[in-house]
Amino acid sequence: MAxxxxxxxxxxxxxxxxxxxxxxxxxxxxxxxxxxxCTAGCPYEPHPGASVLPVLVTGAAGSVGAVGRSVVEGLxxxxxxxxxxxxxxxxxxxxxxxxxxxxxxxxxxxxxDVADALAGCARMYFGMGxxxxxLEAAVTAAAVARAYGRLEVFVNMSQLxxxxxxxxxxxxxxxxxxxxxxxxVLDWSGLPVVQVRPTVxxxxxxxxxxxxxxxxxxxxxxxxxxxxxxxVAAGDVAAVVxxxxxxxxxxxxxxxxxxxxxxxDIAAMAAEVSTVLGRPVRYTDIPLQEWIDDDxxxxxxxxxxxxxxxxxxxxxxxxxxxxxAEGVEQVTGRPPSGVADYVRDNLSLFSP
Numbered sequence: 568m569a570x571x572x573x574x575x576x577x578x579x580x581x582x583x584x585x586x587x588x589x590x591x592x593x594x595x596x597x598x599x600x601x602x603x604x605c606t607a608g609c610p611y612e613p614h615p616g617a618s619v620l621p622v623l624v625t626g627a628a629g630s631v632g633a634v635g636r637s638v639v640e641g642l643x644x645x646x647x648x649x650x651x652x653x654x655x656x657x658x659x660x661x662x663x664x665x666x667x668x669x670x671x672x673x674x675x676x677x678x679x680d681v682a683d684a685l686a687g688c689a690r691m692y693f694g695m696g697x698x699x700x701x702l703e704a705a706v707t708a709a710a711v712a713r714a715y716g717r718l719e720v721f722v723n724m725s726q727l728x729x730x731x732x733x734x735x736x737x738x739x740x741x742x743x744x745x746x747x748x749x750x751x752v753l754d755w756s757g758l759p760v761v762q763v764r765p766t767v768x769x770x771x772x773x774x775x776x777x778x779x780x781x782x783x784x785x786x787x788x789x790x791x792x793x794x795x796x797x798x799v800a801a802g803d804v805a806a807v808v809x810x811x812x813x814x815x816x817x818x819x820x821x822x823x824x825x826x827x828x829x830x831x832d833i834a835a836m837a838a839e840v841s842t843v844l845g846r847p848v849r850y851t852d853i854p855l856q857e858w859i860d861d862d863x864x865x866x867x868x869x870x871x872x873x874x875x876x877x878x879x880x881x882x883x884x885x886x887x888x889x890x891x892a893e894g895v896e897q898v899t900g901r902p903p904s905g906v907a908d909y910v911r912d913n914l915s916l917f918s919p
Contacts, residue, residue: 619648620689622812625675625708626696626724627651627668628659634724635694637805638812639668645813652684675704681711689717690812694724697742699871705749709756720815721758722808725750727766727824727890728882740878741871761811761818765825766890769798769909772872773879776862777833781844781917786851787837790858790880795889797830800904807898824892828905836906843910844917855884 622642629636635651636659642649649668652675653660660670673680675695685691693708695701705723712721728739729747736747753760767773777789804825811818833850841848853862859877868876882888895903910917 620687621648621650621669623650623652623685623688623691624668624694624812625652625684625692626694627663627670628653628655628657634801634805634808635692636663637802638692638694638808639663640666641805641809642812643667645809647813650684650688652681676700676707678707678711681708682715685711685715690720690722690815691718692722692724692808692812694808697872697875699741699869701742702745702748705745706752709749709752709758712758713756718759720761720811720819721753722761722763722811722815723749723753724804724808725762725764727764727826727892728887730764730822730824731887739882740875742875743878759815759819761815761820762822763804763808763811763825764822764894765799765804766827766892767796767798767879767883767888768804769800769827769904769906771798771879772863772866772868772876773883774798776866778840778916780851781840781848782919785846785848787833787840787848788851788853788858788862789833789883790853790855791833791883792852793832793834794883794886795830795832796836796883797826797828797888797890798906799825799827799895800909803895803899803903807895810898818898823894823898824890825894826890826892826903828903830889830891839905839907840910840917843907844914855881 624635624639624642626635627639639649639651643666649666651660651663651668651670652673653663653670654672654674656670656672660672663670671684673684675681691708691712693705695704698704709721712718725746726743728743729750732739732743732747736744739747750762753762773789777787780786780788807823807825811823833852837848837850858880863873863876863880879888895901
């Protein structure tokens with residue numbers, strides 16, 4: 568960890584312990600990492616001149632869609648102090664520092680690292696890429712946050728598929744099951760949780776692979792048949808998380824389901840892409856196993872990720888992703904972006 572080790576007792580869960588509200592001002596020292604002031608005599612002292620508490624954003628280096636990074640950038644644009652937790656100190660960490668965020672290096676499966684990162688923060692966003700260690704990391708973060716006992720909000724990045732699952736569900740991926748279990752733990756924790764459940768991201772490898780043949784062949788290759796989907800833009804997901812972290816009180820205990828503006832089959836998506844590009848784009852439906860072997864496997868994804876994406880493709884073919892939810896507009900006050908918007912914003916991906 569790149570931050571001094573701080574410890575705090577489990578009794579911080581005592582409701583008498585309160586922290587200063589997070590405001591949009593900054594201390595005269597310019598510090599973005601003021602420690603909490605507790606009314607019950609806890610041992611923390613704020614840095615000289617500090618008047619704000621940071622928001623902890625995990626997974627801040629970004630993977631699919633870079634939601635964590637976008638959340639950091641959005642909060643900093645609001646002049647809110649942010650502590651960004653990343654796995655390694657690389658150019659992505661340096662880019663986060665350039666926004667004015669404090670960056671700490673740590674492992675989400677190590678309670679000590681999470682405790683160090685959380686110390687003195689008022690709000691927390693838990694996000695992690697698809698990983699075989701996801702459940703361990705989520706439970707570790709929940710346990711640390713519960714012992715800390717001073718969070719105003721714990722925003723959890725989940726998946727919309729978990730809303731279709733129950734205790735005995737078996738048709739989903741291992742990652743889906745881990746995220747369902749993580750939600751159960753957070754429900755039991757007593758933390759001030761907000762669950763964010765996006766459907767498949769527009770930037771997910773599933774659609775990235777499917778759209779990759781547009782530039783050269785003018786086709787979208789996916790094994791969905793006539794099934795429908797409503798992919799959501801990562802930027803919209805980040806905007807929801809940012810809004811909740813900036814003003815958590817109205818959202819505590821809520822579950823926000825996020826999708827794109829419409830659920831449509833891939834032929835309809837191809838028509839949208841064609842309109843934006845001004846040239847024909849068609850949908851090529853291929854057998855699921857052929858797509859897995861010829862299109863997905865060459866990416867060389869880790870086994871856990873490969874199983875997750877393969878399962879998502881199968882669930883799409885079974886029409887399990889025919890969804891329409893209002894969460895983006897509920898929280899941000901604007902409608903979500905659609906496929907055409909994504910193409911317009913990323914024209915280089917579709918150019919021959």
